[in-house]
Amino acid sequence: MQSPFFNQREDVLKLYDYLVAGKHLEEEKFLEKDRVYRKVYPKEPYNDAKLRQVNHFLLKQLEQYFAYTELSADRFNFPIAMLKAYRKRRIERAFHKTYNALIKAGLALPELDGAGLKHAFALRDEYASFMATVDRTQDIGLQQSIDAFDVQFIAEKLKHACLALSHEKVVRTRYESRLLDSVLQVVAENESLLTYPAVTIYYYIYLIQTKPEAESEEDYFALRQAMDEHSHLFSPTEQRDFYLMALNYCIAKVNKGFAPFWREAFEIYKYAIETKIIMEKGVLSRWTYLNAALAALRLDEYAWVEELIRDYTQYLEEQHQQNFASYCQARLFFDRKRYQEAMQLLVQFEPSDYLLNLNAKAMLLKMFYEEDEWDALDSLLESMRTYLKRKEVISYHKANYQNIVRYTKKLVRLNPFDKNQVKEFRDEVTTASPLTERNWLLEQVDRL
Incomplete structure (x- = not known):
């Protein structure tokens, strides 16, 4: 506000300084009109019109500052604007100098994001417009302008088609995307378009979202290669979007039994967390943190789980840090068969989040069973039954944990020498749904 570029009024600066001081914007008493007016015009009687006027001027100056800041964030905005200014004024030498500088800066290369x-x-269009004023009978670069527009349009069309597909899964709506079929056909028939990362990445994301799973794996690996090579060209926000789309594909695959995609999911989690692109405003989702740890544990990536707990717990919301770190540490001990250490963490573990609570109880249940802690197991099963009865739990999760309790009780009472009883139990567990601990229950039957 002190810069004459944005403001030349002293009363606007006084108003700004007053508003941003201390907690003046947080408490209503500091925003009372009379009080504000006395701070800005201490020697004048209250004038409501004058106060509204200075408020208006301050708002306009702030809007100009915000717009300038946004424009300055992109290194090409001002040179392109200067190119336009030189064209309008027919300053030929300065126009060509700026144009050539932008070419050298990379605007003629395919390695660009959507912006x-x-x-x-815009560069090619300004050039064609300028050359048309010089000599319309010569090559004015119009084809290059047309080609640049086509690539920009195709990239944006594919990006928004992918975002629409993702959003349709979250909300009950359908988006209509005109010309999309034509765009897909053009890309399929013109391999040169796949030299543009902004086209390639969203083209393959669209394919993995729409093709039958049996036909989409090749497209997924083409996508991963493109992301690995070119993701640095995109903003962190855009990287987050397309890595999450790829991650959702991997999760869908593992949920349908394609175990190799655990590795793919883990690698995406690892990259997205270590580069912090998956964080929003510096905060890592507790569920992303947990799911990343579980994916790593599926692959025995114990060292990385330790790194996650040590280095990235601090990025969780403060109220979730201790509980989620403790759970992941307990799960790490559990997977390493260090049951006593895991039990010590979990016995007094009572997080407010019911899913984390139930996950922890299921882990304890398995350890008590495997360690022959029958009294502790019996007490835990009863407490889980009571918890599920009195707690509001989403129906799927309630049914799942009720099944875990039911079949663990049956497992404890199972006569290993009664083959019919064992077979009947195995058949029940195999067909029960939902049942996330199916594999563990079947493993225990095999050990009888």
Whole structure:
């Protein structure tokens, strides 16, 4: 506000300084009109029109500052604007100098994100418009302008088609995307378009979201290669979007029994957490943290789980840090068969989140069973039954944990020498749904 570029009024600066001081914007008493007016115009009687006027000027100056800051964040905005200014004023030498500088800066290359492709089109369009004023009978670069527009349009069309598909899974709505079929056909028939990362990444994301699973794995690995090579070209927000789309594909695959995609899911979690692109405003979702740990444990990536707990717990919301770190540490001990250490963490573990609570109880249940802690197991099963009865739990999760309790009780009472009883139990466990601990229950039957 002190810069004459944005503001030349002293009363606007006084108003700004007062508003941002201390907690003046947080408490209503500091925003009373009379009080504000006395701070800005201490020697004048209250004038409501004058106060509204200075408020208006401050708002306009702030809007200009915010707009300038946004424009300055992109290194191509001002050179493109200067190119346009030189064209309008027919300053030929300065125009060509700026144009050539932008070409050297990379706007003629395919390695651009969506914003870069928009600038590339603006560059070519300004050139064609300028050359048309010089000599319309010569090559004015119009084909390059058309090509740049096509690439920009195709990239944006594919990006928004992917975002629409993802959003349709979250809300009950359907998006209509005109010309999308034509765009997909153009890309399929013109391999040169796949030299543009902004086209390639969203083209393959669209394919893995729409093709039958049996036909989409090749497209997924083409997508991973493109992301690994070119993700640095995109903003952290955009990287987060397309890595989450790829991650959702992997999760869907493992949920349907394609175990090799645990490795793919883990690698995406690892990259997204270590680069922090998956964080929002510096905060890591507790569920992303937990799911990343579980994916790593499926692959015996114990060292990385230790790293996750040590280095990234601090990025969880403060109220969730201790519980989620304790759970992941207990799960790490559990997977390493260090049951006593895991039990010590979990016996007094009572998080407010019911899913984390039930997951912890299921882990304790398995350890008590495997360690022949029958009294502790019996007490735990009863407490889980009571917890599920009195707690509001989503129906799927309630049914799942009720089945875990039911079949663990049956397992304890199972006569290993009664083959018919064992077979009947195995058949029940195999067909029961939902039942996330199916494999563990079947493993215990095999050990009888």
